[in-house]
Amino acid sequence: MSELRYVYAVCGALEAPLAADLSGVGGAAPRLLRHAGLTAVVGHVPAEEFSETALRRNLENLDWLADTARAHQAVIAALASVTSPLPLRLATVFRDDSGVRAMLETEQERFRTSLERIRDRVEWGVKVFVEDQPKESPAPADSGTGPRERISAQALGAGSGRDYLRRRRAEREGRDQIWRKAETFAQELHDRLAERSVETRVHPPQNPELAKTSGRNVLNGAYLVPRAESEAFVELVDATKDEQPGLRVELTGPWAAYSFSTPPEEREDPAEPTAGGAS
Structure with a gap:
C-alpha cells in the first residue's frame, strides 16, 4: 500500500x-x-x-x-x-x-x-451569547356553556385577545432591547480586546444547532495576543463575564494562530465586519 x-x-x-x-x-x-x-x-x-x-x-x-x-x-x-x-x-x-x-x-x-x-503569539477565542429566554405558557381556553356564560366568555375573550397582543408586543420590544444591548456590549468588548491584541478577526456567528450550545451567538471573535500578555488578556475577559445579565461570555484557547495563518491581504474577508454584524 x-x-x-x-x-x-x-x-x-x-x-x-x-x-x-x-x-x-x-x-x-x-x-x-x-x-x-x-x-x-x-x-x-x-x-x-x-x-x-x-x-x-x-x-x-x-x-x-x-x-x-x-x-x-x-x-x-x-x-x-x-x-x-x-x-x-x-x-x-x-x-x-x-x-x-x-x-x-x-x-x-x-x-x-x-x-x-x-511569532511568540497565540490565538484566543471570545464568544458572546444571548441566553435563551423562557417561553410563556399559553393562556387557558374559556369553557362557559350557558347564554350568560357565552356572553361573558365573548367579552373575556375580547379582553384576553387584547391582553395577549399587548403581551406579545411587550415581549418583542423586550427581545429587541436585549438584542440591542447585546450588540452594544459585544462591540464594546471587541474594541477593548482589540486594544490588547496584535490582530483580530470576527468570524460569522455560530449556528447553535451545529455548535450544540444554547443561546444566540452575537460575537465570535479571534484575537492574536503575545504569549507574555495572555494572562492580562484572560483577566480582562473574565472581568466582563458578569457585566450584563442575560449574556454569556466564553473564552477558549490558547490556540495556535489558526485564524491568522493567512496574511490579511489574502483572506476572503479583508474588510472585517463589526461585532454583532457578522454574517
Whole structure:
C-alpha cells in the first residue's frame, strides 16, 4: 500500500524534537522535514484514504472528518507548546517528500512573512451569547356553556385577545432591547480586546444547532495576543463575564494562530465586519 505525506504545519528552524509518543492522523507519528530554513511537520498516511478521489469521499463522512480533525489538532497543540507553528489546512497532502520540499521552496517568502507575524503569539477565542429566554405558557381556553356564560366568555375573550397582543408586543420590544444591548456590549468588548491584541478577526456567528450550545451567538471573535500578555488578556475577559445579565461570555484557547495563518491581504474577508454584524 503506497503512502502519501500529510503536512500539519510549517515552522521556522525548529530544534526541539517532537514528543516520542505523539501520534497524528491515522495513528502515524509525525516527523520533521527541513528545507530552505523552514520545517514542515509531516506524517505518512495511506493513499487509499488520502488520494484526491478518496478525500472527496471521506470529507463527506462526518465521523472520518471528526477523527481526522482531532488528530490534526493534537499535533498542532503539541507544536504550539514549544513554538509558534503556522497551521496548514486540514488534509494538506503531497505525493512524497519531494512535493513537500517543492512547496517549502515555492512558498518560502510567504511562510516566512506569516511566521514572523505570529511569532511568540497565540490565538484566543471570545464568544458572546444571548441566553435563551423562557417561553410563556399559553393562556387557558374559556369553557362557559350557558347564554350568560357565552356572553361573558365573548367579552373575556375580547379582553384576553387584547391582553395577549399587548403581551406579545411587550415581549418583542423586550427581545429587541436585549438584542440591542447585546450588540452594544459585544462591540464594546471587541474594541477593548482589540486594544490588547496584535490582530483580530470576527468570524460569522455560530449556528447553535451545529455548535450544540444554547443561546444566540452575537460575537465570535479571534484575537492574536503575545504569549507574555495572555494572562492580562484572560483577566480582562473574565472581568466582563458578569457585566450584563442575560449574556454569556466564553473564552477558549490558547490556540495556535489558526485564524491568522493567512496574511490579511489574502483572506476572503479583508474588510472585517463589526461585532454583532457578522454574517
